């Protein structure tokens with residue numbers, strides 16, 4: 001955690017998208033600062049956070065962009081997607097609607113972003129198993145059909161958050177190397 005004064009070999013821009021309240025900002029807080037908040041306010045202002053990791057002996061600065069709450073108005077702009085090499089498409093496993101909207105987000109992503117962008121579908125809030133509305137298999141099948149990586153995460157319990165970012169960043173790394 002925290003970027004030291006090391007030399008940076010790569011900077012990869014990754015965008016978080018998905019409906020409001022699915023946990024995008026908390027996934028980012030967990031990854032970038034190892035923090036979590038249960039009463040997180042809607043994100044204000046365009047935000048990105050960075051964390052530098054080592055992948056195959058190279059330093060990779062992940063620059064992760066979080067929507068400024070524009071997802072409510074479905075007005076995430078093309079500037080948001082510009083230069084992005086990875087995307088995390090997030091839904092809430094307890095909210096059917098957030099999963100049903102995934103095809104729309106995917107369409108928006110595919111129309112605005114680079115066609116080679118690496119995409120992972122993320123079912124967040126896996127800690128709320130007793131409120132689950134989306135079976136894991138359904139999401140897995142959708143991801144397979146669309147050629148996306150897929151993981152269920154819990155920003156609260158810190159489950160699979162690191163793996164989700166590593167999956168995307170390692171794939172991007174392999175593409176550019």
Ligand code: GDP
Pocket residue numbers: 019020021022023024025026027037038039040041042043124125126127128153154155156157
């Ligand atoms: P965003 O609008 O997609 O950025 O969503 P937020 O990150 O602001 O999270 C919305 C709400 O869901 C907040 O109350 C978070 O504390 C909560 N939340 C986020 N991730 C998780 C999680 O993994 N598990 C649970 N139980 N709650 C979560």
Ligand code: MG
Pocket residue numbers: 024025026042043066067069
């Ligand atoms: Mg947010």
